[in-house]
Every structure is written in C-alpha cells, then in structure tokens.
Amino acid sequence: MSNSQRDAMVAHVIRALPHEGCGLLLGSLDGRVSEVVLSSNVAASARVYEIDPKVLLKSYRTAESRGEEVVGCFHSHTHTDAFPSPTDIAQAPDPTWHYVLISLRAVPPTVRSYRIVDGEVSEETVDITEN
Secondary structure, eight states: OBHHHHHHHHHHHHHHTTSOOEEEEEEOTTSOEEEEEEEOBTTOOSSOOOBOHHHHHHHHHHHHHHTOEEEEEEEEESSSOSSOOHHHHHTOOOTTSEEEEEEOSSSSOEEEEEEEETTEEEEEOOOOBOO
C-alpha cells in the first residue's frame, strides 16, 4: 500500500475514537492495495467493529467493475496491541483476506497485517510505497 493509503487508514481510526475505526481494502489477490475504503463502525464500540453493509456492498460492486477484489479489511485497537483478538479471529470472514490492524496504544500508531485461516494467525509484511 502507499504512504497516503496508510495515512488515510490511521487518520480515519483516530477520528473514530473512542470507538474502533474500520474499513475495506480493494486491490488484487497478490496483496496490492488500489484503494482504502473508509466505513463507519456500525457497532459503535471500542471493543468490536462492524463495517457498514452499504459500504460493503458498494465496495464489492466497485471492485468487480474494475476487475479487482475486496482483498481485506482494517480496524483499530484503541488500547491494545495490533494483534488479532479472539473476537477478530472468530469473525474473520475470508481466509484469502489481509487483516490490517492499527494499534492506537502508543504514538505513532502501529500498523500490522495478518492472514487468518481456520483460526490460525500468521503475520505478513506490510510494504509501504511512495504515493
């Protein structure tokens, strides 16, 4: 992802405080992110997130029209490390997705990415490119 995409995610989750912020990632299955889609957290919670169903539907339609995919999601942890919680693991909807977590526990925020397959969590490298 680009610097500006990472910065957009971080700014969005900071604005969502005291709740978790969230959104989707559009791009290719190899992990290239073409667009970060911001969503309200319809759960309105500091412990869980839920992407707005309208944003989810629009994102799938947009990705399909471009020949891309929804390749993952991002959300924040307001007071804990950027590692999937048991709830995150249980609710991971797609084993092909990239799950980006942004910890607001310290300054600057930490951005990490994971794959979650059958309850198993593996961290992956987040490559940040110039805009």
